[in-house]
Every structure is written in structure tokens, then in C-alpha cells.
Amino acid sequence: MHSSLLVNEPSYSNEIAQDEALDAIDPLRHFRTAKDDFDVHVKEPYLIPVQPRSVIDEVIQLSFPEKPIDGSQQVTVSLVVDASPGCGGVAWPAGEVLANYIATRGSNYIKGRKILELGSGTGLVGLVAGALGGEVQITDQAPLLGIMRRNVDMNRLQASVAVSELNWGERLSSEISQPDLILAADCVYFEPAFPLLVETLSALATCENTEILFCYKKRRKADKRFFALLKKKFTWREVDDDPNRDGYTREAISLLTLSRRIR
Numbered sequence: 572m573h574s575s576l577l578v579n580e581p582s583y584s585n586e587i588a589q590d591e592a593l594d595a596i597d598p599l600r601h602f603r604t605a606k607d608d609f610d611v612h613v614k615e616p617y618l619i620p621v622q623p624r625s626v627i628d629e630v631i632q633l634s635f636p637e638k639p640i641d642g643s644q645q646v647t648v649s650l651v652v653d654a655s656p657g658c659g660g661v662a663w664p665a666g667e668v669l670a671n672y673i674a675t676r677g678s679n680y681i682k683g684r685k686i687l688e689l690g691s692g693t694g695l696v697g698l699v700a701g702a703l704g705g706e707v708q709i710t711d712q713a714p715l716l717g718i719m720r721r722n723v724d725m726n727r728l729q730a731s732v733a734v735s736e737l738n739w740g741e742r743l744s745s746e747i748s749q750p751d752l753i754l755a756a757d758c759v760y761f762e763p764a765f766p767l768l769v770e771t772l773s774a775l776a777t778c779e780n781t782e783i784l785f786c787y788k789k790r791r792k793a794d795k796r797f798f799a800l801l802k803k804k805f806t807w808r809e810v811d812d813d814p815n816r817d818g819y820t821r822e823a824i825s826l827l828t829l830s831r832r833i834r
């Protein structure tokens with residue numbers, strides 16, 4: 572992704588104002604529409620099946636990497652999915668892309684690292700990191716903690732995956748320990764939360780060496796505001812060593828690595 576595409580452009584201002592007004596009425600409306608202004612160019616069928624939004628207490632199994640290469644280890648996670656606690660209760664395509672990427676890098680990349688996932692939802696990405704040998708904290712808002720705990724238990728990952736409440740923009744609790752790898756998937760969708768997410772990323776990435784993998788699905792032009800805020804504290808580049816990149820790029824999903832700006 573080129574950061575030059577993300578600056579505010581005056582010609583978009585009316586559309587952004589309209590987006591904001593509609594967001595105030597229905598913050599999750601982007602998840603309900605089949606297509607939006609960013610997706611109109613997507614001609615390909617979805618590579619990762621779109622999940623029904625009315626899922627209630629179902630158990631699914633997902634394996635990563637989806638296409639193992641050179642005899643690499645495949646991790647299978649059982650996942651309770653339930654849309655009733657909120658949009659995070661189902662597995663989102665960007666989460667599957669991020670889970671697939673870390674599984675493709677394998678346990679050599681993950682083993683022994685202190686990992687924190689923001690906006691974990693079901694916990695999918697963090698569970699894959701835990702199964703690969705990471706010391707993981709999965710975090711989200713209070714309504715999601717129950718489903719996250721069920722998923723940790725179901726996968727018997729209690730020894731490697733801890734569940735904590737973490738509301739973006741709030742002071743970090745003493746439960747949260749400093750990670751060396753931060754994971755976040757599909758966390759850019761509600762404009763009032765943009766500054767809060769940047770604040771939390773800044774509070775967690777205390778040094779330039781903190782690695783951040785940020786998987787993002789473009790939904791609308793107002794998302795640029797998130798990147799305008801992010802730019803003050805971080806630089807970013809596309810992850811270019813993912814063999815599956817062409818597939819998810821067609822779905823308007825980008826996998827970025829963020830770096831803290833040197834002060």
C-alpha cells in the first residue's frame with residue numbers, strides 16, 4: 572500500500588461526511604453490505620468463504636497454512652463462532668489471512684516470542700500463534716472474553732494463551748505484559764475508535780524493535796483517516812514474502828508491518 576494514497580483528498584470530503592453521519596446511526600453497517608465503495612472493483616469470487624452473520628454457537632475447524640508447502644507443519648484450530656456477543660464473534664477474512672501468514676512462517680518464527688493480539692474476536696489468530704509455540708495474550712472488549720476463553724479451552728491452549736480485556740485507548744492493565752510481536756486483524760472499521768487504536772498500538776510498541784503485523788480490509792474512503800493518524804506514530808510497508816498475497820489482494824485485504832517512528 573502506498574501511503575500517498577492515504578492522505579485526505581478534498582474531493583472525498585462530502586462522501587466522508589456522509590459516511591460519518593451514517594456510521595453514527597449504524598456503526599456496523601459496513602459489515603452488513605455485500606459491497607461498498609472499495610469493493611466495487613472486486614470481480615473475483617471470494618477465495619475465503621463469506622461467513623453468515625447470523626451464526627449462533629457453532630463450532631468450525633480451520634487449518635493453517637491452508638496450502639502447506641515443503642512438508643511444513645499444519646495447525647488445526649477448533650473455533651466456537653457466535654455473532655451474538657458482537658461482530659468479533661465470527662472469524663473475519665483478514666484474521667484468516669493473518670493466521671495463514673504466521674502459520675506459513677511456522678514455529679521457528681513464533682516459538683518463544685511474547686505475542687499480543689488486539690481485537691482478537693474469537694481469538695483465532697492468537698490461538699494459531701499459541702499452537703505454534705508463542706507465549707500469547709489475546710485481548711478484546713468484555714463481551715468477547717467468554718467466547719475467547721471457550722476457544723482457548725477447546726484447543727487446550729491454556730498454558731500458552733491468556734485472555735485479557737483490553738479496550739483501545741484505555742490505560743493498559745497490569746495483566747498486560749509488553750509484547751515483542753503485536754497482531755491485529757480487521758480492526759479498522761469504526762471511525763471513533765481510530766485514535767484509540769493508534770494510542771494503544773503506541774502504548775504497546777514501546778521500542779522500534781516491536782514487530783507489528785496489521786491485516787487490514789479496505790472498506791471505505793474514510794479509512795484513510797486511520798492511516799493519517801497512524802502516520803504520526805508509525806511507518807508501514809506491505810508484507811511481501813507471503814506466497815498467498817495475490818489471492819487476498821484481490822479481496823482488498825492488505826497485510827502490513829508497522830514500525831514505530833524514531834523520535
Ligand SMILES: C[S@@+](CC[C@H](N)C(=O)[O-])C[C@H]1O[C@@H](n2cnc3c(N)ncnc32)[C@H](O)[C@@H]1O
Binds near residue numbers: 663737756
Ligand atoms: C471485525 S472484528 C475482527 C475480529 C478478529 N480479529 C478477526 O479477524 O476475526 C473487530 C474486533 O475488534 C474489537 N474491537 C472493536 N473496538 C474495540 C475497542 N475499542 N477496544 C478493543 N477491541 C475492540 C471487536 O470487539 C472485534 O472483536
